[in-house]
Amino acid sequence: MSAPSAAGRNWAGNVIFRAPRFAAPTTLDALIELVGAARAVRAVGSRHTFSALADSDDLLVSVEAIPGAVTVHAERGTASVPAGLRYAEAARQLDAAGWALGAMASLPHITVAGAIATGTHGSGDAAGSLSDAVVALDILRADGELVTVHCGDDDLAGAVVALGALGVVTRVELSVEPSYRTTQVVDRGLAWDAALDDLEAVMGSADSVSLFTRWADPERIDQVWRKTRGETAPAPLSGAHRAGEAGHPLPDGPAENCTDQTGAAGPWFERLPHFRAEFTPSHGEELQSEFFVPRDRAVEAIQAVRALVRVIEAALAPFDARPHWGKVFTADPAALAGLYPRWADVAELRERWDPRGVFRNAQLAAWGL
Ligand SMILES: Cc1cc2nc3c(=O)[nH]c(=O)nc-3n(C[C@H](O)[C@H](O)[C@H](O)COP(=O)(O)OP(=O)(O)OC[C@H]3O[C@@H](n4cnc5c(N)ncnc54)[C@H](O)[C@@H]3O)c2cc1C
Structure with a gap:
């Protein structure tokens, strides 16, 4: 059995955090004090990342206990969201005020700051990553300063999907839009040949399209999950059949953990995620790449x-x-650097914001960050 850890483990259980200290301060002042006194700090969200990305040599800190509510700024079409709020709760509060997000991930259990920090995304040709909705961030830096980075600031691009490397995000301002309704359907057995003959048509056949397969049948895709705004469900895909009963992306997963797949319209936040907030998404024991x-x-x-x-x-x-920064992969620093034209700019930004390396950790070092 693994030794107990002060900081606990990640959702999948494949990472036991080594940080000797964990804190969940209940005020911003307490957070500032903790960060200022720590030798090394990493923020952690709901722990759904599959690597030790959030781990720290000293303090692991969560902002989830700092109270706060969603505030809508209707005049500029944005909402301020406490960074540690889970998407499920942020969405519930937004919808109650008549507003909505344009995209959500497959699971609403993740925190807003943790999700945007790794470039977490939903699905759909017109849908950006969750980080695309960010118009401003409040970040507590290692020097104790609480900095707001806005849309238009040079540093925003590097400060959003920042992997926790620049500081602790305490507030996120997101673009929002008036609340809307969405339908979801699942088709089964789409032939790979038909899908790949015109992949653009398949991916454009609804606002959000996800293909799931176990590769068990080499000729067919197991499931196609599609979501469309409005009251009308997307027509069945040619050659596939509409799933007769509710299912789960994993073959033996419980259907009740998943959002409605009947084609009946419902609130955006009860259709955009695949998984319902009140259940464990997926199995809780898998690894994802x-x-x-x-x-x-x-x-x-x-x-x-x-x-x-x-x-x-x-x-x-x-x-x-x-x-995906939140999932399992093995690429080395040289390979990663070759994939990002602005890799050097990220190093410069981190050096400028965190010269003492307070927010650096072993995982970032292994990736050459
Ligand atoms: C079952 C399952 C389904 C998933 N589905 C999807 C999906 O549909 N789409 C997708 O893109 N990904 C998906 N993921 C991956 C997941 O969305 C990401 O790993 C995401 O980062 C998890 O958010 P979190 O709140 O758990 O953050 P954590 O895993 O706790 O932390 C992630 C990163 O964010 C940083 N961070 C957290 N809080 C803060 C803060 N306040 N300030 C600064 N940095 C912070 C951490 O330091 C770390 O670097 C899935 C994961 C699981 C387990």
């Missing part, structure tokens, strides 16, 4: 993975695939 390839090479990349199935990173290397 994820890579992003340029859209115009998507068909080739899928074909390469279909051919190999298991040796995924090697198969995706020719496509300059960028790993």
Whole structure:
């Protein structure tokens, strides 16, 4: 059995945090004091990242206990959200005020700051990552200063998907829009050949499209989950059949953990995620990897993975695939640096914001960050 850890473990249980201290201050002043006195600090959210990215040599700190509510700024179409709020709660408060987010991840259990820090995303041709909605951030830096970075500031681009490396985010201002309704349907058995013949049509057939497969049937995609704004569900995909009963993205997963798939319209925040907030998403014991390839090479990349199935990173290397920062991958610093034209700018930003390396940790070092 692993030794008990002051800072606990991540959601999947594959990482026991080594940080000797964990704190969840209940006021901003207490947070400032803690960060100022610590030798090394990392912020942690709801712990859904699959690596030791959030771990610290000294203090692991959560902002979830600092009280606060969503405040809508209707005149500028934005909302201020406490950084430690989970998306489920942020969405509930926004909807109660008549407002909505444009996108959500598959699970609403994650914190706003933790999700945007790793570039977490939902799905859909027109949907950006959750970080795209950020118009301003309040960040507590290692020098004790609480800095607001706004849209238009040079540092915003590097401060949003920052992997916790610049400081502790305490507030996020997000773009919002009037509340809307959405439908969700699941089709099964779509032939790979049909999908790859016109992938653009499949991906454009709804506002959000996710393909799930175990590769068990080499010819067919197990499930296509689609979500569309409004009251009308998307038509079945040609060659696939509409799932007769509710399911789960994993073959043996409990359907009741998932959002409505009947095609009946409902509130945006009860359809955009795949998983319902009141249940554990997925199994709680899996590991996930994820890579992003340029859209115009998507068909080739899928074909390469279909051919190999298991040796995924090697198969995706020719496509300059960028790993998801919150998931499992093995790329070394040189390989990562080659994938990002502004890699050097990130190093410069971090050096300027955190010259003593208070927010650096072993995981970031292993990636050359
Ligand atoms: C079952 C499951 C399903 C998932 N589905 C999706 C999906 O649909 N789409 C997707 O893109 N990803 C998905 N993920 C990955 C997940 O969204 C990311 O790992 C996300 O970062 C988790 O957020 P968190 O609040 O748990 O952050 P944590 O894992 O706790 O932390 C992540 C990073 O954020 C930093 N951080 C946290 N809080 C703060 C703060 N206040 N200030 C500064 N930095 C901070 C941490 O230091 C760390 O670097 C999934 C993960 C799981 C387990």
